[in-house]
Amino acid sequence: MGCNTSSTRIKNSQTSLRAVLIIQNWYRGYKARLKARQQYALTIFQSIEYADEQDQIQLCNFFSFMLENYTHIRKEEIELSQLTESKQDMRDKQDYIHLIDVPDSYQGPRLQFPLTCADIDLLLEAFKGKQILHARYVLEVLFETQKLLKQMPNFTQIQTSPSKEVTVCGDLHGKLDDLFLIFYKNGLPSGSNPYVFNGDFVDRGRNSIEVLMILCVSFLVYPNDLHLNRGNHEDYMMNLRYGFTKEILHKYKVHGKKILQTLEELYTWLPIGTIIDNEILVVHGGISETTDLNLLHRVERNKMKSVLMPPKEINKDCNNDSKPSKVGVTISAHGRIKASGCPSEHLPKHEWEQVVDILWSDPRGKKGCFPNTGRGGGCYFGPDITSKILNKFQLKMIIRSHECKPEGYEICHGGKVVTIFSASNYYEEDSNRGAYVKLCSGANPRFFQYQVTDATCFQPLHQRVSTMENSAIKILRERMISRKTDLIHAFQHQDRRKSGKLPVSQWAFCMESILGLHLPWRSLSSNLATIDENGNIEYMSSFRNIHIEKPIKEANSALVEILYRYRSDLEIIFNAIDTDHSGLISMEEFRTMWKLFSSHYNLHIDDSQVNKIANIMDLNRDGSIDFTEFLKAFYVVHKYEAMIKPEATNLGT
């Protein structure tokens, strides 16, 4: 009896051991696949983000192209206006501000100049209560901030000590909750608690202006202890595409334009970087092999209007600018771009390139320095470049931001380069943590991570991953539909036998080359298309439950697709033409712009088709088009979901 039970016991325990092993093995496999799916989603978000930046750069090339070609167009066709910088303007601005009345009915925070830390608290409380700061105060803060920034050198020098550590924060991108969390965890800025904010305060998030206001007010109260570096999004052209301009115009309907004008100039006065304890360089993007800090110390940084508007070659004549308005190539935007080429207005090309490198570059593991093809600006710099530049200028480390990292920070190049990113949940709920780093001479950097939590964080892991994955796939499918014609063309070209199916590798090849995104297509294929029993992809299935809503029945699909694909670019261009910011442009402007646009982007679209659309859009028959409505009319419909308008997707703005 004893023998039987013990052998049964052993057998039972062996069986149960096997069972436990099976469950553990299965669970670990499942968990790993979840993690992989999460990483795929992040890769998708990131690729599309960078591809958008490339589009932005291409758009700026288009602006240059426009500038060069305008002289061939009749001057009367486009209204031009000009604004020159002068002392007169400063006085005008000040007068303007003081003319703005803050009504008694205004419930929001009232700032008292000169500002004190009480105003910082006031603002924080007000913004937590979702209040909006009155335009009068916004303008005053910006005005005072710019005055003070002008006195700052290109690189601020900071010294730390054991009792005075400095905290460096990365991209915030309008995410107010993250700023609140940082201040909660790390304390408010003060004489004993200095901060460096390393650029990209605005765009994408919903509270860019609030974030900027808190930073500016803190700067005004503690100018020696709150340091702001310029990021690539402190740029009015980027704001047009990535949401800040929209946010301002939405929140400040009367004075928005003035605020934008003020911002445009303020950006140019932001310092390029910070140097801590003479050994740590803090800049937004990175460096290149030609980075020359001595040069950068000397450049007139305020001549860097938009990082994306390259100066023309100096030998192009700038005599055109001697006469105002109608001559040559002034386009009015919220900030008045002038014809580049006049050396007095803009940086010389090599200086401009140096600044772009600082604001746009990314570190990579590969040695050497290569053009940053992902973003289209700046470069990829390897560990050898880091060593070379650090040695050349007797520095020990670079702290930079610019790239979203899952843990909020990342160390590379053997500890010489640190990326710090402070906007948690940047792409989607749970996509990443945020972080900040505290530095003190003689001690190792200390990293602190956080994540803004939401109800979703209490969901189990697989649900959070699902949400993120669905979001990424949706964005990817919208990208596919906006290039449907080209994709189908490529698929059919490969599909010799017209079977409607392609082997995975050929399908992947088409996807990568047409969309221009380097993604794990094989792993994603099951999410994007139907796969048959043999593992072949039915390529048309991707386009089944999704289509672009046609604003007018008569418009042909190819045109609709192109207008959808370029809607961001078109919006920016229209904004640039719309001088009085009425939201309307004339038919003539539209036609001219379209001609130029399609010529530059090599679009083979029948002009008459476009005219037809424009005519129909001219609803009140007064010869003008409400372009916001025009562009809103193009959005993607996902068949089994509620209609998705472009503003609703994370990366749509």
Next chain:
Amino acid sequence: EIAVAEFHKKIKEAFEVFDHESNNTVDVREIGTIIRSLGCCPSEGELHDLIAEIEEEEPTGYIRFEKFLPVMTEILLERRYRPIPEDVLLRAFEVLDTAKHGFLTKDELIKYMTEEGEPFSQEEMEEMLSAAIDPESNSINYKDYISMMVIDEN
């Protein structure tokens, strides 16, 4: 031939997603995830051995793609470490459910998973519990749980 070329591309894709510095290396701690994302289910012990095979002579904490590719290709070609079929998984739970209730209590699950076999870390245990345990009954209805996981993966 063609199959090998396809495997190579598939492996490269899965690897690159974790190659954050774009220099053909990944952190060794991600290797398990990569291998499993390719459909294989090695045990922790088997994984350990694999890593020893593909690590550098002097471990750097990073795995190079050149070393990973041939080993992974062979695994795929030989169809090693096949995943657990759903019915086998169900039976495993049933074995542990000695009283044949149709569910396991939270404590039972914790005991098994953290004390036997290749024990879970605390993090792994918490994660599994968050999705598996019905908070009202404090138990896991494993049949429902398995169905839910299967749906989620497909």
